[in-house]
Amino acid sequence: MLASNVRLISHWNESRGVYDDICYLRQAHLFQRFGWHGLDTSLAREDDGYLAGKLRSIDFPNWNDPTGVPCHTQTADGSKRVMTPPPGTGFVLSLFPEGFQVVPLYALANVAIAGFALYALWLARQPGALALAATFGAISIYFMINPTKASYSMAPTMVVCALAGLLTARLYADESRRHLLMVAAVGIVLGLSASFRIANVLLAAGYFMYFGLFFLVRRSGANFLQGLSFGLAFLLGILPVLTANMVNSGNPLVSAYGGQDTAPPRLDLAVLRAYLADVQFPLIVIVCAWTTLLWHFAKQSGVKRLALLVAGNLALNLAFFATHPVFTQYYIIPIAMLSLWTLLFAVILTPGQTQLDHAPGSDGPRLSEMATADAK
Template sequence: MKAVKLVFGLICLAILASNIWAMSRWSEARGVYDDICYLRQAHLFQRFGAGGLDTNALRDDDRYFEGKMKEIAFSEWKDPAQWPCHNPMQGGKLVLQYPPGTGFLLALFPEGHQVVPLYIAASLIVCGLALSGIVLARTPWSVVGAGVFGALAVYLMVNPAKASYSVAPTMAVCAVAGFLTAVWLSRDKRSVLMIALIGLLLGASVNFRLPNALLAAGYFLFLGIPFLWTRSLATFVQGLAFGAGVLVGMVPTLAAQAINAGSALATTYGSADVVGPTFDLAVFGQYLRDMQFVLILLAVGATAWLLGARERHKRLAALVVAGNLAFNLGFFMTHPIFTPYYVVPITMLSLWTLSFAGLLQPAATREAASVGCEPASLEALPR
């Protein structure tokens, strides 16, 4: 089995090396409006520090964004009212529509060489967790499963993650949050600090993409519904800790919205981007023909499989994921716009959670194995 683990580990590393080689040749001027707007946010952070949260078009007094517009031959580069990714707010100012997280991460790297290091750093995190899963696998089938999923996760850091700079850090956060969720559920006593950390990570992911706020839905359902039934103080504290973590993680976005839109709860997106739910067969059909549909099938299939597992922590992980998948897929399948990455975050968070839930053993099981006995029933173990 060690040889199989080594083979899959080398496959993941080979894909990582191939990705890094491909990334090293990427251009930051590929003509995509979103790219240039994220780079403008990064430029503002590098110029003004925390003051870069203010994305008013008037702050382009050094003509940075104008220069980027000219590079891609944008005809209205002189007129801020025509700039892409900018929307008018009260008082007539024009601001970036995106939350500040992606720009902040890009600002950590030197101008002109920001995108490639961001993607490499995110890929290293994903690959590290993929290798960890392979190491944790204890049976031949689990080694194969962890190896195939790890290779897929590393590959996805190029396609479809390249479609938007916000996807790369989101993928890394989903991998870490999925691992921590599995660890949290495998403990006999679930740590309040750990669920707060999971909430913090998911809240921080909102700073990359606002729809990432939906990634926390399944956790709120998992913690909220049992509290309504039992009125348990422990469940209430865990739910409160998770909610507080999510809120703290979102602080940069809330601050940016307060500065740019006049209220922490006001969006900087235009009316064309804020639309009510509707069901469009054409949009649904696009998902069926896209790689995202494969990820959806994998996530749904793995959830159904673990719902029938003997181990309690696996069933609990499947319950968290089931609620999260239902909520998120329900939203995006009724969203009248399709992109190649919309449901990738929720499917990857789900698959990372389920993968590690299947690989980790609860503490009581490990103790029983260490003394050479197998408990007759995991349901009989103390909670």
Template sequence: MGRMGVLKLLCAIGFLAVLASNVWTISRWSESRGVYDDICYLRQAHLFQKYGLDGFNTDITRDDDRFLSGKLKEISFPDWNDPAKMPCHVWNAKTNKRALQYPPGTGFALALFPSGFQVVPLYILASVVAVGFSLIALTYASTFYRLMLVAAFGDAAIYLMINPTKASYSVAPTMMVCALAGFLTAKLFTDGLRQRFFRLALIGLLIGISVNLRLPNLFLAAGYCLYLGGAFLWTRNRETFLQGVAFGVALLIGMVPTLIANTINAGNPLSTTYGGVDVVPPELNPGILWRYFVDVQFILLGIAAIWTGLLWRFNRARAGRIAVLVATNLAVNLIFFMTHPIFTPYYIIPIDMLSLWTLLFATLDLRGERAADRAAFPEPANA
């Protein structure tokens, strides 16, 4: 085993050590930490486990076994026995229902695990997936500096499965989707035409599935849609048109569970089950902007933006299209979340991680541009 082999082995051991630390921490988590969102996601999971696919119907009147009211009573919610005041449920006049506001994906993911032991295995699975993609990245690292890049990114990505991902159960499964979508996106323009159609369809399906976890994940598709639309307007050929169709149709198919849930609970597949502050018009709020600026989310966003610029500067011939796609996606998501009237510590984590996984694998895949590689990631003298 050469020097690089030894270093890769040490990095792999480091990833597993961080994973072990995560598992130890996560295994001590409680599913009753007093957060309304947690209880409501667990209610969706309970409905799926109790009714099967009929669990899409989240009408508050279906709390006949007192699951939701019992959970609220445990945390001393003052109106735990009043259906009209229960959190996370919005009244819809069209359907005459007070239904759960969240899309069904997170609840479905939790429902895959035994009741009472759902959050811990979901987060452990997300951590294992992060380790898996970090180990895959190790196999692509062909230089010392790329290896150090993988080591730093992999450890950070695994750690992020706890903070800030813990803030919402919807983020853990989203992170798994982002890792896979980023891996596929990085290789999007190195494939042949037929493989590109398949890859775009798979990416579209993954992002569509992620919408079932968090509705704002729809904006993860923005860069792809704008890039494919721009490519068609530029080339006006059949291939680019069909690529856009493949992505769009697959995206729509992935979103079908949410469209079904919207139809049942809001009366229309395109009607939202959200209400209140989540549906107010966008605005620029200096307080919100400052909270993002001092949060770890903005640090990750800044790293992604700088990395995109470096990829464009040093490897435009091989990775220019990836850089444009990532930059467009970052810009659209940044505009949306920075003008949203509320802040949480995880809102832009999905676009951060989708972009960073894409950039990592795109950088590692640039094996043919040796001169540009040495300019961007020079080797130490003794490597």
């Protein structure tokens, strides 16, 4: 499947007529031309005809009209027009030579996802876990073409979701790994995800809710430090987005997005029906069922808490996208994949009570204690 994906990707054309593609490629062009000063996406810097040439290549009407350029908005003070997408996708595209950027980005992202799938297979020790790893690994590689091809921002997002899922599962499935550095690693990875898609900031919403509620229920210095560590690491990870906002809009907390992207939440039956008829709906059903089963059958308290974390994060993300005024085939894919990778690695890392018995700090009795009891 990986070889088939790479072969298919190798024939892709960067001028496929999608407006957002042009903007991501322009951000990459700015980074290659100006270095980190490429964060400034003002149209005033468009003095080499790059954007106009890209728009002409897709037959964009009025390609030479600055007021009609796609995914660019005017700042609040009216001083300039800047790009709306965050800088992360453009940055990773800038790592490859101009004109041959999308193919290597998607090929490497596919290899990375296949690597996570193979790692899950290598960790699996029981037939059931092995079957889960094989099935989900195949599905995740398939998703790297459809729906990931719909937006360049989705390729790095899928890799980040797999990494965050693995780190989250290790954090809660193995009590011995629950320390501040591991919590910080999850936070910084989720923070960096917002650099690819600004909506990815929601992937951390459930984590903030979990750490906050857990501290209120069990007030201790350790729980407070975990939440603080996650928050500071997330802030560090999202720093590129805040910097880009500051450069382009003059305020780190104000993005360049406008129109429907910043509309207040509302229920739209047409949007809800679109999600129900899309492949995203059965994915969410699978996540809900798997989370419920994991919480019900888990013998370790850490795994039960992990299930609650996944459930809360999923609920917050679904509440946002269900009230978003626009439907897109990949909007719910990031939270679905983050949840599924987390659940998969949680099952693999805790295949049975026997393995948990060996884990330092586990809630159940150790094998040695059980053997002593049997001898008595």
